[in-house]
Amino acid sequence: MARRMNGEGSIVFDGNRKKWVLAFSVNGNRIYRYGKSKAEVKQKLKELQARQTQGLSTVTASMPIRNYLNEWLELKKPNLRTSTYEGYESLIRAHLIPRFGNIKLNKLTAETINRIWNKMLDDGHSPSLIHHCHNRLSKALNDAIRRQLIDNNPIQYVTKPTTEAKEMHILDTTQIQHVLRLAKETAYYPIVHTALHTGLRRNELLGLRWKDIDTHEGMIYLSRSVYQAKGGVTLVQAPKTNSSKRSVTLPNASSELLQELRLQQELDSFLHGYKVNENSPIFIRRTGERLLPSAVTHGFKALVRAIGMDNIRFHDLRHTHASILLKQGEHPKVVQERLGHAKISTTMDVYSHVMPTLQKEAAQRFNLELEPASLA
Numbered sequence: 001m002a003r004r005m006n007g008e009g010s011i012v013f014d015g016n017r018k019k020w021v022l023a024f025s026v027n028g029n030r031i032y033r034y035g036k037s038k039a040e041v042k043q044k045l046k047e048l049q050a051r052q053t054q055g056l057s058t059v060t061a062s063m064p065i066r067n068y069l070n071e072w073l074e075l076k077k078p079n080l081r082t083s084t085y086e087g088y089e090s091l092i093r094a095h096l097i098p099r100f101g102n103i104k105l106n107k108l109t110a111e112t113i114n115r116i117w118n119k120m121l122d123d124g125h126s127p128s129l130i131h132h133c134h135n136r137l138s139k140a141l142n143d144a145i146r147r148q149l150i151d152n153n154p155i156q157y158v159t160k161p162t163t164e165a166k167e168m169h170i171l172d173t174t175q176i177q178h179v180l181r182l183a184k185e186t187a188y189y190p191i192v193h194t195a196l197h198t199g200l201r202r203n204e205l206l207g208l209r210w211k212d213i214d215t216h217e218g219m220i221y222l223s224r225s226v227y228q229a230k231g232g233v234t235l236v237q238a239p240k241t242n243s244s245k246r247s248v249t250l251p252n253a254s255s256e257l258l259q260e261l262r263l264q265q266e267l268d269s270f271l272h273g274y275k276v277n278e279n280s281p282i283f284i285r286r287t288g289e290r291l292l293p294s295a296v297t298h299g300f301k302a303l304v305r306a307i308g309m310d311n312i313r314f315h316d317l318r319h320t321h322a323s324i325l326l327k328q329g330e331h332p333k334v335v336q337e338r339l340g341h342a343k344i345s346t347t348m349d350v351y352s353h354v355m356p357t358l359q360k361e362a363a364q365r366f367n368l369e370l371e372p373a374s375l376a
Contacts, residue, residue: 002133009023009024009025009045009048009049010022010023011023011038011041011042011045013038016033016202016304016330019034019035019036020034020035020036020037020038020040020366021033021034021039021041021229022034022035022044022045022048023329024045024048025075032064033045033048037122037350038302042180043313045152047053047117058104058113060149061104061105061149061150062105062106062158063103063104063105064101064103064104064105064243065096065097065100065101065102065103065105065108066097066100066101066102066327068105068144068149069092069096069097069100069128070097070103070139071093071138072093072140073085073088074142075143076088081227081237081238081240081350082227082229082237083227083229083237086090086229088122088136090230091132091133091136092136092168094351095120095129095133095135096108096136096137097151097346099111099116099120100112100116100137105144105149105150106149106150108141108154109154110154110155110156110157110158113137113154113155113158114159115159117130117133117134117158117161121161127161127162127163127164128163128164128315130161131160131161131162131163134158134161135160137154138153138155141153141154141155159361167311168316168350168353169311169312169316169319170316170319170323171312171316171317171320172181175309175312176196176320178307178309179192179303179304179307179309179312180192180193180196182301182303182306182307185300186293186299186303187194187285187286187291188296188299188300188303190257190258190282190283191205191206191283191291191311192260192300192314192317193253193254193257193335194254194257194258194283195253195314195318195321196320197250197253197254197317197321198220198248198250198321198322198338199248199317199321199322199335199338200220200222200248200318201225201240201318202293202296202297202314202315203225203226203293204222204225204239204244205282205291206225206226206281206283206290206291206292206296207222207224207225207226207236207281208220208222208281208282208283209278209279209281209282210262210276210278210279210280210282211255211278211279213250213257213258213282215250215255215256215259215262215284217253218249218250218251218254218255219247219248219249219250220247220248220249220250221247222239222244222245222246222248222340223238223239224237224239224243224246225238225239225240225244226293227293228292228293228294232292232294234290234292234293239340240340241340241342242340242342243340243342244339244340245340246338246340257283261282265284267279268286268287268288272286272287272288273288274287274288288347296314297313297314300313300314301313301314318339319351321338321348322338322339322347322350322351323351323353323354325338326351326354329355329361331345332344332348332351335347335351
């Protein structure tokens, strides 16, 4: 029969284990402690209650990993974007806790991690998923070291699963013309055109308000993005990184298109009963509803499928923008700044396929420069 202590813990005798068991609840998570006597377990309960009263963590090295990960998520939540937190939570709840949850934090070994990754592969899970699981677990265990719960991170001795990068598709001039021509007959033309001419991410484009652009100066001032959260709710959040907060110049064609779009929305607002002001989102439907990220993805996919380009994603418009600039000889630093990459190495790595061509052209230009001198 369980004995309640201040309504926060229960103590029972486990006849199978021949031990007293304390069950203690913290933020909806159950913590268990064991002892040879009731007095020993009651002392552990008092210690847990004291730590909770002082606002200290009740996590210890002998705690099951499920309890540690649950608390780790709560500690991380205030400092993460909503989209990042939901990604962490989904991965941990669906994959890490079911597989690691019952293992004690200080008993986790590299062998166990390796065995679990291999089992996931055998079960048909993608290397990409296991790669993400590996990264999240590694972060959580590194934080456990900082909190002096464990001495080292066993995952450092585990080889991270290799993943294949998503195939990048760069549109050529003919394909670009086909896409724009077909998009012109849909509500997606303004956002497709702007994506292609600026290299902005889908959610960055959807976060733009009229106050964020200056069509006369030809500038976009990017300070936020949108995220379609659980339940389909659209949230506004800070950009991906500090470098994602940036100014991006608009070509004349995009400035003119956006000026025309503003005038069209002023007219549509009278017809459909909505208001357009400086705080209004730029990319909306003719009836005034905000375009959702999922709608843009599916709408664009239907558009390119109609012209036999099933493998093209909306994100490939960003890749196309960057590749065209690099092929035209634009400095990679400029491309980095337009794309909002934190490091130029990211830009160089992602678009390394363009670099061999650039190097060949540079060598030819150098050779042409020296030819007159060599002939003299």
